[in-house]
Amino acid sequence: MSFDRHQYQRIVVLTGAGISVASGLHTYRGPDGVWAAHDVERLGHARALAESPQDTWRLFGGMRGPIAQARPNAAHRALARWEAELRPGQQLLLVTQNVDGLHQAAGSRHVCELHGNVMLTRCSNPDCDLPPFEDLAPHTEAVPRCPRCGSVLRPDIVLFGEPLPLQALWQVDRALRDCDLFLAIGTSGLVDPAASLVRYAAQAGARTVFMNLEPLVPPNPAFQETVLGRAETVLPAWLGWPE
Numbered sequence: 446m447s448f449d450r451h452q453y454q455r456i457v458v459l460t461g462a463g464i465s466v467a468s469g470l471h472t473y474r475g476p477d478g479v480w481a482a483h484d485v486e487r488l489g490h491a492r493a494l495a496e497s498p499q500d501t502w503r504l505f506g507g508m509r510g511p512i513a514q515a516r517p518n519a520a521h522r523a524l525a526r527w528e529a530e531l532r533p534g535q536q537l538l539l540v541t542q543n544v545d546g547l548h549q550a551a552g553s554r555h556v557c558e559l560h561g562n563v564m565l566t567r568c569s570n571p572d573c574d575l576p577p578f579e580d581l582a583p584h585t586e587a588v589p590r591c592p593r594c595g596s597v598l599r600p601d602i603v604l605f606g607e608p609l610p611l612q613a614l615w616q617v618d619r620a621l622r623d624c625d626l627f628l629a630i631g632t633s634g635l636v637d638p639a640a641s642l643v644r645y646a647a648q649a650g651a652r653t654v655f656m657n658l659e660p661l662v663p664p665n666p667a668f669q670e671t672v673l674g675r676a677e678t679v680l681p682a683w684l685g686w687p688e
């Protein structure tokens with residue numbers, strides 16, 4: 446089922462880990478391979494940063510090497526092309542749960558990173574004025590310290606137990622208020638943020654589409670349509686650009 450992409454004025458796209466699988470990225474891949482879910486929740490929690498920041502870096506620093514090697518796939522490129530070919534008056538906000546920066550690498554400009562970007566490092570001291578900076582070093586062996594205040598440095602991502610960034614939430618909230626097309630790609634449609642976002646979009650009267658490898662079980666009635674398949678195949682086809 447394709448559609449006329451010029452028919453919509455206020456488009457919100459939400460992407461999750463499923464869109465980056467074809468780029469060779471799995472959600473959490475440390476130096477020892479894929480982390481077990483319980484390790485991710487323990488080592489990726491804000492408590493671990495406070496008590497044992499080396500564990501935080503072992504988990505997330507280990508993702509930097511694979512991400513630095515990864516390239517955007519056809520799904521990332523299709524979203525960037527969609528944005529580049531918008532007509533006057535059309536707006537597209539790309540909201541992502543991914544921390545890999547591949548949307549920007551593909552050329553998307555209007556990207557809202559709900560969970561931050563793991564390729565950036567920042568100071569853990571909220572009163573410090575060190576700006577986040579690009580950092581390819583994994584820091585899996587030694588915890589880096591802030592050159593300005595001496596506090597522990599951390600990856601610039603949202604850890605378990607931390608709130609989502611307010612500025613990002615405001616941006617999403619504003620975009621959803623008059624949204625007329627909402628598309629979720631490669632993310633669970635039953636848990637947040639997708640579940641809340643699609644509900645707001647449906648309340649605004651948007652057409653709502655769920656695009657994923659697997660169907661939603663149980664279905665989420667806020668999604669009017671489901672497109673099943675690999676994002677890198679079905680998204681370009683849906684937009685009218687099969688590769």
Ligand SMILES: [Zn+2]
Pocket residue numbers: 568569570573574575591592593594595596
């Ligand atoms: Zn600092």
